Structure formats: C-alpha cells, structure tokens
Amino acid sequence: MSDTGIGISQEALQIIFEPFRQVENPLTRRYGGVGLGLYITKTLLEILSGTINVESEVGTGSTFRIWIPTGEGTSARHKTLIS
Secondary structure (H helix, E strand, O other), X not given: OEOOOOOOOHHXXXXXXXXXXXXXXXXXXXXXXXOOHHHHHHHHHHHOOOEEEEEEEOOOEXXXXXXXXXXXXXXXXXXXXXX
C-alpha cells in the first residue's frame, strides 16, 4: 500500500513497529491513534511467518509491503498481498 502523505523519517522508521510509539510528539500531534496498528500488524505477520517492509521519504509518502507464505510446493514462497 502506498500513500502520498507526510512520509516517515529514516530515524522514525526504527520505532514505528514498537507498541505505543508514534512519530509525532504527543503534545502537538495532528493525527489520532495510540500507536498499536503497525505493532499488531507486524505481530500477526510474524505468527503467519510473514514480513512487512516499509520505504518512506519525508514529504513524499510511504510504501508498505506485506508478504505471507503461500505454502505452495515444498518450500513456501512469499506472495505480496498489498503493495
């Protein structure tokens, strides 16, 4: 999934999958949420032996890619569900 939003800095990419962590300062933030969405997504993907990857540039937007093994054949391949 891609967007053309505000983007995420390289420093912030290291914390966005932690529970209750958000990029914005909680005292001045403009966007809602408690910082659990990406943590829950990553945790569920790990249970399914999947992965999540993010590429982002401040001022340009972000692209999140999710892979889940399909279980086809003798070695599970990863299939991109959302890109």
